[in-house]
Amino acid sequence: MVDIAYGPGPDRKPEGGSTITTSEAYLEMVRRRRLYSGIILALFIALMVAGFQLAQSRNAGGFLNGLPQIFAFPSEVISEAWEKRTNIPGLFLQFLPSLMETVNIAAVSTLIGGFTAALLALLATRGLARWPRLTPLFRRMMDLTRSIPEIVIALMLIFILGGGPVPAMIAISLHTAGALGKLFSEVAENADVKPVEGLTSVGASWLQRMWLGVIPQVAPNWLSYLMLRFEINVRASAILGFVGSGGIGYDLKLAMQWGAGKYDQVVAIFLLLFLTIIVIDQVTDHFRTRLVKGDRKARA
Amino acid sequence: MTISLNTPNTLSTEALLATFRRRSRMAFLVPGVILAYLTWIFFAFDIPGIAARAKTDNAAVLLTDFWAHKTHVTRDNRTGNLSISKDGENRGAYPPGLLPDWVTVTNGVTTIDLGQGNIVTYDDQGARYIVPEYGTIDIRPSEDGQSLILDAPQPLPSWINASDRLITVTTPAGRFNYSRSKVETFRYQAGWALFFFTADSPFFQKSPLELAALATTGERIDPNRSNLRYMASEFWNNKMWHHGEVAWALFETLLMAFIGTFLAALVALPLAFMAARNFNPLGPLRFVMRRIFDFIRGVDALIWTIVLARAFGPGPMTGALAILITDTGTFGKLYSETLENIDEKQTEGIRSTGATTLQRARFGVLPQVTPVLLSQVLYLFESNTRSATVIGAITGGGIGLLLTQAIITQKDWEDVAYYMILIVLMVMALDSLSGWIRRKLIKGE
Incomplete structure (x- = not known):
């Protein structure tokens, strides 16, 4: 560390380190660092600007042309919905089943995906794996399921299985298994191995060692990640509905395609989705803080 | 690692036993509830009926297309013209005079070797x-040309489907249709057809060695x-x-994620300072900032994308803006939580030198956060390269658009497989890149 402060080459290293040379060297280092971070920043800004220009040139409408229109569509929608505001409570009831379907897809996928993730994570963690030689295999499996976007699997499954909630459920479960598996295994890696060793010494099987030795240690963090994932999955399930079929996303797509005249439905769906996400967000956030930080520190 | 279950502070035997009883009740109750829920879903989603609804022939088409292609050898019975093409597409048609090595034409007789003696x-x-192991299937049109005469060993097996207008034969080696x-x-052959060169290219059907020879020493085809x-x-x-277009689309997707994430990271930084308890003493402003973050996150990427697509039209910039808005909310929340957890000693040290608020933030806070x-930015960038695919599918930009188009046509499954492989490779490459940068940043290796 000290050497770095004295400049680039050993030949320039001052002898004795008198106060003046030391501070000079320090200032030079600061200048050099600033130069480097300046260059990196400039490069970064240039990259952003160039990228934005490129993205704009390949877009159908330009940024400045579109900017005044940002509120055109929302205001059109809202003004129509305002005229028909008496319909909205009824529409809430009408779309509640689809909302339930969306939330159910997310919940089931989180459960199935989370269970698979737990199994994969334990099998892929060094020191805990049932078959240590196979850990790379399970790791690659998680990487693969994580990197295939849900939409690809969902659309292919719709081709085979037809519409409905099942394609979305399978697609989200697969992705969840990979994404959570990685996080789970990072947590499990930091788990204390002493309980596992103790259980091994009394002749516990692998499942017993995991269930009694590892799971109690990692459960709070795992549950916290699981809840975060549930929130993400609700959003994903709505999007999959919009692109594919099933749930409230599909209703939204139908209402949007109809255009003017059904904007009260659009607003009702927006509101339902918004409220659901906010509620889930706040509830999971509350429990997550409690789980990770402990009871007494629960959010004020 | 502390286990934060509701353990009472004073553990009398009585209380301890009560905890144990409660826990053992929970140990049965929680799995029971989950199981009941899954059972209900099993019937609510009609999973028993899925087998009946599943289209197995679609699945077969999809799986074969993923790894194989078919070559059509067609003869027009009226004109006698022979045409050969990959996947039956015009762009895959063999130029006249060029034949695959398993088709021979001598004196007007076309012989097609399907392999394994077929x-x-x-x-x-x-x-x-x-x-x-079956025999010869011989098909001739009748004298008046109105029907087909089939001569094959009887009884006809189930893989021969014969009427007097159309006869189809399906064997593991290939398919054969005869109509009037x-x-x-x-x-069917393994591999993707025409992946490197289309049939109208002079390099079509050349082996890698021939191509290498052409590239290095061969005479110029185009002077x-x-x-x-x-x-x-x-x-x-x-x-x-x-x-070329696919590479552009991939790049567009990456661009969307890049611009969206990093701009959001910059926009969210000052906002996060306003939302952090230890930097903003004004309670109401803090509350407003937090509710703004919650609102942005609550509206959801889907809705932002739809609204923005109306204003800016389809394209990568719309996608980038959608990611920008959604992530501003996420970053604002994450940042302000990080800022609230900083070590106050450094800011106090800077404050003791008489630094202003801005200087305290620059020299006391930024270096430690x-x-x-x-690391948070990189993590979101990583996950946004995936979301950009979906957002592209909604706004119409990047690889997401190509992918949904290919899926909607329901026949170019080899394209779907190709795009999927590219997306997976891109996401994995970015995963390891951002992992590498994060390790460098955090551990300072």
């Missing part, structure tokens, strides 16, 4: 298909440019696979 011959009487107007043979450049342009502008914030 031989199909077209001649002016009709067509014959020799199936090993034309006779077709399909041969204006070298063979290697010609080859590269033929590959890049491949009319079936559009490699930068690694954490950057």
